[in-house]
Amino acid sequence: MNARFITVEGVEGAGKSTLIDAVRARLEDGGVDVVVTREPGGTLLGEAVREILLDNQQEDMVPEAELLLMFAARVQHVREIITPALAAGRWVVCDRFTDATYAYQGYGRGLSRERIGWLEDWLQGELRPDLTLLLDLPVDTGLARADGRGGPDRFETEQEAFFERVREGYLALAKAQPERFRRIDATQDKAGVRRDVNLVLDEYLRNHG
Numbered sequence: 001m002n003a004r005f006i007t008v009e010g011v012e013g014a015g016k017s018t019l020i021d022a023v024r025a026r027l028e029d030g031g032v033d034v035v036v037t038r039e040p041g042g043t044l045l046g047e048a049v050r051e052i053l054l055d056n057q058q059e060d061m062v063p064e065a066e067l068l069l070m071f072a073a074r075v076q077h078v079r080e081i082i083t084p085a086l087a088a089g090r091w092v093v094c095d096r097f098t099d100a101t102y103a104y105q106g107y108g109r110g111l112s113r114e115r116i117g118w119l120e121d122w123l124q125g126e127l128r129p130d131l132t133l134l135l136d137l138p139v140d141t142g143l144a145r146a147d148g149r150g151g152p153d154r155f156e157t158e159q160e161a162f163f164e165r166v167r168e169g170y171l172a173l174a175k176a177q178p179e180r181f182r183r184i185d186a187t188q189d190k191a192g193v194r195r196d197v198n199l200v201l202d203e204y205l206r207n208h209g
Helices: 016-029 044-054 063-087 098-108 113-124 139-147 160-176 190-208
Strands: 005-010 034-038 091-095 131-136 181-185
Touching: 005 016, 005 098, 016 034, 016 091, 016 131, 016 190, 034 063, 044 063, 063 091, 063 098, 063 113, 098 113, 098 160, 131 160, 131 190, 139 160, 160 181, 181 190
Parallel strands: 005 091, 005 131, 034 091, 131 181
Antiparallel strands: none
C-alpha cells in the first residue's frame, strides 16, 4: 500500500484536534500504518517554536518573523518525521500544514503568497499533501466554540475580520485544488462530521489504498 500524506485544516473551533483520532482509527481499520503529528510542532524543535508562536506575551511579533518561525518548525518536521515515515511506507496524518500558512500568514496577515510559495518549494521540495480535509464553518460559530476551551492563545485573540480572511483563504485554496481538498461541513455535530469524513476516507482507501 503506497504511503499517503493527509492533512486536516480549518479555522479556530472547527474541531480538527478532536477529529484526528477518528481519522487515525478509520485508516487503521483499513489496514493502514499511521503516523499522527501536528503543526507547528511534531518535533522537539517544533514544539518549542509552537510555544513561542502561541504565547500571548509575543504580541509584538511581526508577520515576517511569524512566517519564518512556521517554516523553521516545518522543515525540521518534514525531515525528521514526515519524510522518513512516508519513505518507510507509513501514512502520515497531520493537524495543519502549509495550507495553514497560506491561509493565516498569507490571507490573514497579508504576506506575499508568492514568497510563501518560494519557501514551500525550497524547504519542502516536491512534498505536498495527497488529501486535505478542510473543516469549514462560519467564523463566528468557530470562535464561539473556541471561546469555551479556556484561555485564548496569541492567534485566538485576533479580531473576527482576521479569521474571515483566513477562511476566505482556505476556501480559495480548496477551489483552486479540488482534486486534493475535500470540504467538510463542520457546523454539524461531531457524529455528522465524523460520518462525512469517514465517507471521504473510505472512498480514498478504495481508490488509493
